[in-house]
Amino acid sequence: VKNCDQFHELFEAFALGALDAPDREALEAHLATGCLDCAKSVEEARGLASQLRYLAPEAAPSDMLKGRLMQIVRVEAQSSRRFAKPKSTIPLWMWAGVAALLVATVYSAWNAQRLTREIQHADQTAAAILQHRHELETQLEDAKREASILVDPASVKIALASPDPQAPPLEAKWNSKLGIVLTGQKVPAPAGDRVLQLWLIPKTPGGKPIPSLTLRPDADGKFVLLVSNPPELMAATKALAITEEPPGGSLAPTTPPLWVGGVS
Amino acid sequence: VLPPVAAMPQYEKVLDEKRRAAKLSALMAALYPQQKRAIELAYFEGLSHTEIAAALNEPLGTVKSWIRNGLQSLKEELQAAS
Numbered sequence: 001v002k003n004c005d006q007f008h009e010l011f012e013a014f015a016l017g018a019l020d021a022p023d024r025e026a027l028e029a030h031l032a033t034g035c036l037d038c039a040k041s042v043e044e045a046r047g048l049a050s051q052l053r054y055l056a057p058e059a060a061p062s063d064m065l066k067g068r069l070m071q072i073v074r075v076e077a078q079s080s081r082r083f084a085k086p087k088s089t090i091p092l093w094m095w096a097g098v099a100a101l102l103v104a105t106v107y108s109a110w111n112a113q114r115l116t117r118e119i120q121h122a123d124q125t126a127a128a129i130l131q132h133r134h135e136l137e138t139q140l141e142d143a144k145r146e147a148s149i150l151v152d153p154a155s156v157k158i159a160l161a162s163p164d165p166q167a168p169p170l171e172a173k174w175n176s177k178l179g180i181v182l183t184g185q186k187v188p189a190p191a192g193d194r195v196l197q198l199w200l201i202p203k204t205p206g207g208k209p210i211p212s213l214t215l216r217p218d219a220d221g222k223f224v225l226l227v228s229n230p231p232e233l234m235a236a237t238k239a240l241a242i243t244e245e246p247p248g249g250s251l252a253p254t255t256p257p258l259w260v261g262g263v264s
Numbered sequence: 265v266l267p268p269v270a271a272m273p274q275y276e277k278v279l280d281e282k283r284r285a286a287k288l289s290a291l292m293a294a295l296y297p298q299q300k301r302a303i304e305l306a307y308f309e310g311l312s313h314t315e316i317a318a319a320l321n322e323p324l325g326t327v328k329s330w331i332r333n334g335l336q337s338l339k340e341e342l343q344a345a346s
Binding site for chain 2 (some may be wrong): 017023045052100104111113116
């Protein structure tokens with residue numbers, strides 16, 4: 001068994017590249033003998049040291065700074081040898097060290113703040129993306145349900161006609177399990193922010209129209225309205241009707257019906 | 265305009281690196297100031313033990329301990345965090 005104890009102190013500094021030449025050469029010579037324990041420890045220390053790169057990705061002037069600092073150290077060392085300056089004065093190179101540390105400290109604080117802001121920004125963007133994705137998923141679910149209602153042979157077709165001969169006919173399909181899909185083409189948009197609203201007319205004599213969803217046709221006059229949970233059963237509904245209402249819809253119709261279709 | 269949903273994995277990676285950097289900054293800030301200073305001089309300025317001792321006007325053995333103990337606490341904190 002080799003005596004590795006003398007090297008245990010050196011792994012971290014070796015990984016940082018901070019060993020002086022004699023220590024570094026001794027450790028390298030030892031590693032070259034194939035000591036697996038020490039090689040493993042050095043690997044671990046290197047893994048740790050490599051994490052430090054996250055600290056200052058843009059800290060550029062390290063070589064330059066080192067060069068300048070060491071130049072000052074050398075000049076100061078030579079002049080102190082030559083002139084034997086009194087030890088009590090604070091050497092010039094120390095001020096360079098202090099200045100360098102001050103710069104590093106200010107930079108670290110600034111960098112930490114910047115990172116915090118970037119993380120907040122990134123978190124917000126990620127939340128927005130997830131929200132967007134959720135909306136897309138909801139749209140996809142709706143589209144699937146609409147398609148199912150339209151193709152299911154169990155769906156009941158309801159044609160809605162208008163007293164106005166200019167208005168195009170609309171079509172609804174009602175599936176007792178999936179809901180109602182109402183479609184229209186070339187439907188003129190109501191004036192301003194006003195909307196079209198769907199009503200369910202109950203079979204009960206004297207029953208009041210039950211409000212459902214509102215819609216606005218797109219620029220081409222097209223629309224697809226999905227009512228996933230109709231407010232009343234098909235069997236209890238006599239007809240579907242559509243009126244024009246103020247934005248947001250109404251609890252009871254405020255205008256005469258534009259389209260009506262009987263539920264057979 | 266939102267980036268496409270398919271761009272998420274790349275994005276997660278960047279986010280992860282930023283989080284790691286913030287975590288490491290916090291751990292470094294929690295070290296003794298002398299340990300932090302010695303590690304920074306070694307890693308960012310490329311100074312050796314002797315050079316750091318000269319730059320800080322401290323005994324060589326002290327500087328060696330700062331670097332070793334500082335990195336070991338950093339390692340323990342990182343392990344505890346993960």
